[in-house]
Each structure stands twice: as C-alpha cells, then as structure tokens.
Amino acid sequence: QITLRESGPALVKPTQTLTLTCSFSGFSLTTSGEGVGWVRQPPGQALEWLALTFWDGDKRYSPALKSRLTIMRDTSRGQVVLTMTNVDPTDTGTYFCVRSLGASVGFHFNFYGLDVWGPGTTVTVSS
C-alpha cells in the first residue's frame, strides 16, 4: 500500500522559515516516472502546485515561489522535505504531499496523474 504523510509545525510566525516533511512508503522514488511533491490550498481556495522532485533527482518549482522554496529528498529514509523561507499570512493553508506517476512509452511520456495524496497538514502563519 502506497501512503504519504505530511508533518510540520501548525503555526509559524511571519518571516520565519517553514519546514515540512513528507514521509512516504510503498514505493521507492527511484523508479522511472515517479515524483514526490507538494500542493497547497489556502482556506476556501483552489489548489496550487509548489514543487516536485523526480526519481532521477530532477527538481521543479513553481515559478511564482521558486526563490523561496527548496525541495530535498532522502530515498533511504522515504522522505521529501520542503522548506519555504520568509513566510507571511498568505502562506496559510493546507499543504499536501503528492506522488506524481508517469511512464515513458516509446517516445512518449504518459502522465497518470497525482495518484496518491497525503491527508494534508494545516499551517497557519501568524504572529
């Protein structure tokens, strides 16, 4: 069974650095096509993708937040860590860890979606 679970502080102060950990199991993040990343959702609002690390070590970031984000993986421990610097109240929301699944088929890359989600962790930025 594939699971993801987020952990981190529920409350952070403005200007601080937020560190979130995704602990995953049931897969290795070393198989071609796999990725683990983060999606957030402000209260009552839509989903927003933040960052993703791929099976081959490639990392991608949301252009809007790239300067503030760092994603790191430790496949031996089954963890992916996201750090977000200089948080402010607009960063308040639920943060989801997600697995992205794809596969190369011939010359094409098939995308099977963000097929597994953690339950989410709620982060409030407030002084």
Place this chain on the structure above:
Amino acid sequence: DIVLTQSPGTLSLSPGDRATLSCRASQSLSRMYLAWYQQRPGQAPRVVIYGASSRATGIPDRFSGSGSGTDFTLTISRLEPEDFAVYYCQYYGSSPLFIFGPGTKVESK
C-alpha cells in the same frame, strides 16, 4: 503561461442528474497530460481522470472525460450522493510543471 478556466463555478443538481463540467485552456494542450481531481469536503483530492479520458483506479464508470485542444469535459452520468464535491482540472506542463483550474463545485440542489 497556460491558464485553465473551469465552468460553471457551481453546479446545483440532484442525485441521478447528469453533470457536465468544463475546463478550457488558454492555449492548445496535449490531452495526454490533462487530469481531473475530485475533492470532497475535508478530504485530500483524488485523481478521477488522467490522459483526458482514462479513469483512474477505482473510479466508477459513471465518470467520463473527453475533449482535446483547448476544451475538455468531465461528465458524471448519474450523480450519486458521494459525487457532490469540488472538481479540479489540471495540466502537466513544463513551467509551471502542474497547473490547476479554479474548480467547479457540484452541490446538491
């Protein structure tokens, strides 16, 4: 950047009704990379459709996806009580890697 627009914002229907949700893109997309997600209140989203028309594992066949180019549709043939939720379309692109639409809420009339 690609922008995804979903309509309507809210769909008020009754169980047993047919739901038709639209996702429109600001430029032509590869249907291979278009997905739909369902988010029930208080829950994490789950993938419903990938590749514009393929049902994800465990998704009942009352859910179907279609479309190409800039216009994509998610159809729920007969709404069940558990289908009332918010639905997001999403594209797997280049930069940004993932783009979500604003969502359509399917609510019980």
